[in-house]
Amino acid sequence: MKNLIAILMIALVGFTATAQDKNAKETIEVDGVCGMCKVRIEKASIKTKGVKSAVWNVETKELSLIYDARKTDIKTISEKIAAVGHDTKEIKATDEAYNSVHPCCLYRDEAVQKDHE
Ligand SMILES: [Cu+2]
Numbered sequence: 001m002k003n004l005i006a007i008l009m010i011a012l013v014g015f016t017a018t019a020q021d022k023n024a025k026e027t028i029e030v031d032g033v034c035g036m037c038k039v040r041i042e043k044a045s046i047k048t049k050g051v052k053s054a055v056w057n058v059e060t061k062e063l064s065l066i067y068d069a070r071k072t073d074i075k076t077i078s079e080k081i082a083a084v085g086h087d088t089k090e091i092k093a094t095d096e097a098y099n100s101v102h103p104c105c106l107y108r109d110e111a112v113q114k115d116h117e
Contacts, residue, residue: 023052024069027062028078031087033107033116034058040101044084048077 030041038056041063045054050071056063065077078088085093085101087108098108106112 021069023066025064025066026074027064028074029061029089030056030063030081031061031107032056032058033105033112036102037086037105037107040084040105041081041086044080044086045077048072048080051077 032038032041035058038058041056042054045051045056045063045065048067050068051065052068053066054063063081065074067077075090078091081088082091082093083097085097085099085105087093087098098106104112104115
């Protein structure tokens with residue numbers, strides 16, 4: 001009987017994990033400095049197929065995501081963000097993409113970082 005309960009528990013946990021795939025929640029680090037960066041980062045995330053919600057916090061540099069894990073993953077989302085010029089922990093933006101952002105958003109520049117403090 002105990003074994004049966006254990007099996008049921010494992011099955012239940014497994015089922016719950018599968019059910020959550022549709023609404024996977026994850027927070028990743030994304031570099032940026034201002035409200036314009038916020039709009040750019042969130043837009044790039046939301047435009048990624050499978051992403052349901054994306055909220056970036058300028059203070060903590062954290063991007064809170066809700067996405068369908070069957071359709072996309074963190075790597076894909078990170079690539080989309082890097083493509084519009086923002087570094088993520090996993091994927092760095094190319095210099096070309098980085099230089100395409102508004103001059104006040106050049107977050108790798110120390111002077112710009114100071115400006116936004
Ligand atoms: Cu900005």
